[in-house]
Amino acid sequence: MNDSALHVAVVGSGPAGFYAAAALLGSDLDIEVDLIERLPTPWGLVRLGVAPDHPNIKAVSRAFEKTAANPGFRFFGNVEVGRDVTHEELSRLYDAVLYSVGAQTDRALGIPGEELPGSWAATEFVAWYNGHPDFQHLAFDLSGERAVVIGNGNVALDVARMLALTPAELAVTDTTDAAIEAIAGAGIREILVVGRRGPVQAAWTPVEVGELGELEGADVVVDPADLELGAASEAELAAAPPTVRRNIEHLRDYAAWKPAGKPRTIRLLFLSSPVAILGDERVEGVELVRNELVDGRAVATDERQTVDAGIVFRSVGYRGVALTGLPFDERAGTIPNTGGRVEPGLYCAGWIKRGPSGVIGTNKKDATETVQLLLDDARAGLLRPRSGDSLEELLADRGVDAVLYVGWEAIDASERAAGEPHGRPRVKLATWEELLAAARATSKAK
Numbered sequence: 001m002n003d004s005a006l007h008v009a010v011v012g013s014g015p016a017g018f019y020a021a022a023a024l025l026g027s028d029l030d031i032e033v034d035l036i037e038r039l040p041t042p043w044g045l046v047r048l049g050v051a052p053d054h055p056n057i058k059a060v061s062r063a064f065e066k067t068a069a070n071p072g073f074r075f076f077g078n079v080e081v082g083r084d085v086t087h088e089e090l091s092r093l094y095d096a097v098l099y100s101v102g103a104q105t106d107r108a109l110g111i112p113g114e115e116l117p118g119s120w121a122a123t124e125f126v127a128w129y130n131g132h133p134d135f136q137h138l139a140f141d142l143s144g145e146r147a148v149v150i151g152n153g154n155v156a157l158d159v160a161r162m163l164a165l166t167p168a169e170l171a172v173t174d175t176t177d178a179a180i181e182a183i184a185g186a187g188i189r190e191i192l193v194v195g196r197r198g199p200v201q202a203a204w205t206p207v208e209v210g211e212l213g214e215l216e217g218a219d220v221v222v223d224p225a226d227l228e229l230g231a232a233s234e235a236e237l238a239a240a241p242p243t244v245r246r247n248i249e250h251l252r253d254y255a256a257w258k259p260a261g262k263p264r265t266i267r268l269l270f271l272s273s274p275v276a277i278l279g280d281e282r283v284e285g286v287e288l289v290r291n292e293l294v295d296g297r298a299v300a301t302d303e304r305q306t307v308d309a310g311i312v313f314r315s316v317g318y319r320g321v322a323l324t325g326l327p328f329d330e331r332a333g334t335i336p337n338t339g340g341r342v343e344p345g346l347y348c349a350g351w352i353k354r355g356p357s358g359v360i361g362t363n364k365k366d367a368t369e370t371v372q373l374l375l376d377d378a379r380a381g382l383l384r385p386r387s388g389d390s391l392e393e394l395l396a397d398r399g400v401d402a403v404l405y406v407g408w409e410a411i412d413a414s415e416r417a418a419g420e421p422h423g424r425p426r427v428k429l430a431t432w433e434e435l436l437a438a439a440r441a442t443s444k445a446k
């Protein structure tokens with residue numbers, strides 16, 4: 001490392017971490033960045049959240065690879081802040097620390113039965129089919145005829161679509177083999193997506209809604225009555241951005257379609273909330289209440305229905321987790337900050353800064369805004385100079401076996417090589433043992 005440079009630790013290597021690193025390394029100050037990541041693999045939700053049948057979106061990782069090629073960049077995977085190194089230590093070892101740790105858990109519905117076996121957070125299912133090494137032990141029983149997905153965002157649609165993909169559609173993706181096998185062999189006939197408000201208020205985007213109509217193995221069903229919007233929603237639609245109008249156009253097309261008799265059906269149900277997940281030993285159904293919209297809010301009526309369900313996925317939002325030694329806003333699930341500055345020397349970006357919303361690109365503007373404040377503080381002499389040994393020494397003393405960027409490149413090469421003969425982008429290594437073994441197969445250190 002260059003002693004005269006400013007040393008910045010960025011914690012979390014998802015989009016926000018990489019965009020922050022790029023902005024720091026591209027500034028006119030002499031800066032070196034250590035990107036610290038708890039997993040042996042970088043890219044955060046680009047690798048482990050974005051749906052495997054969206055390879056073009058995952059290709060944003062090429063921009064991250066360019067950042068990693070910068071001589072001032074180092075990657076320390078398999079290093080968890082809070083477990084292997086504390087925030088206090090990082091703030092001593094670096095001139096500034098920037099947290100981009102994302103939102104690591106899910107929001108609860110707060111209804112009876114939520115904890116029954118067969119009731120899952122979408123976060124768990126998404127992490128499982130994407131090969132997150134902490135989630136491979138989970139066993140999803142997809143034998144029931146109906147899966148219920150609660151939520152009206154893009155993640156809910158990802159889950160619904162993944163459940164509906166045919167073996168041929170899955171075969172060309174980097175979905176784990178265990179997930180491909182389970183989805184292909186599932187007994188599911190209907191995937192019911194439940195939104196508490198109406199179609200105008202849904203948070204999904206037109207590409208995802210449009211894709212539902214292109215599935216080989218699933219019809220999409222919308223009740224035309226749900227598209228009779230009422231005066232308030234019509235007015236909201238008239239004033240809404242074009243994306244909302246495109247969503248409604250897609251839904252109108254679906255409402256007019258006659259099902260083609262495909263093996264599975266995705267049914268979109270609006271103005272309904274789960275009040276209980278039912279079952280004795282495990283999920284057997286969901287009790288739903290019909291809502292009406294009052295000033296844009298969903299208000300329960302006394303109209304209830306029960307639907308049978310073999311499995312439930314709760315997709316009502318991700319949530320940030322507090323890190324020891326750092327301030328935390330429990331309500332918002334974020335680190336309290338102003339434009340990404342917590343205090344001079346301590347910053348945040350991405351979902352832990354603004355909450356779990358926005359697409360990958362949103363994090364670029366967001367991280368750049370944070371880095372601008374960090375640079376302002378550096379120029380104003382507000383950063384407390386680092387002191388003490390280096391991170392490598394501290395990790396070596398503790399016996400922490402960090403995965404450096406060459407280690408990740410070895411994982412990457414082995415996964416791509418395994419995928420190539422089958423026309424797949426990669427076959428993911430999905431256990432800690434496999435990932436660490438592949439990373440260790442390299443002896444060179446960057």
Ligand code: FAD
Binds near residue numbers: 014017037
């Ligand atoms: P993350 O991507 O979550 O990265 C955080 C990183 O921090 C992770 O790698 C994590 O392991 C690491 N970390 C956490 N705690 C620690 C710690 N204590 N020490 C060290 N490291 C730590 N956007 C799109 O544009 N297109 C899509 O198709 C799309 N699909 C999505 C699908 C799903 C299921 C989800 C959840 C999101 C999707 N998004 C999509 C949104 C996009 O993924 C997010 O905007 C983005 O990933 C947020 O970036 P981030 O860097 O804040 O968090």
